[in-house]
Amino acid sequence: QVQLVESGGGLVQAGGSLRLSCAASGRTFSSYAMGWFRRAPGKEREFVAAINWNGGSTYYVHSMKGRFTISRDNAKNTVYLQMNSLKPEDTAVYYCAAGYVSGSSSHNGYDYWGQGTQVTVSS
Secondary structure, three states, X not given: OOOEXXXXXEEEEXXXXXXXXXXXXXXXXXXXXXXXXXXXXOOOEEEEEEEOOOOOOEEXXXXXXXXXXXXXXXXXXXXXXXXXXXXXXXXXXXXXXXXXXXXXXXXXXXXXXXXXXXXXXXX
């Protein structure tokens, strides 16, 4: 089992950047594929990005590719989401998730979820 804690959210102006972190407990972090999802007010949870167990493969939703970068540091049990050129429509609660399905864009591909961190982008 793994516990996930997100951090790094906050209020930023449009065009700004944030880096989200997701710290995982447990000694088996490197065995998990990791993903980031988000839920905007009044909308369904949506896939943002995913990374395989060793960081060798990354996956993005098309609309975010080029602006967002997912990475991981297995020595620190942490996965990151670097978000650049932020837009007001990026405002959402961002969640990290861990699972065994590499590159899954479905929430069904993940077994463990963090509590989320709020990102608010002002215009």
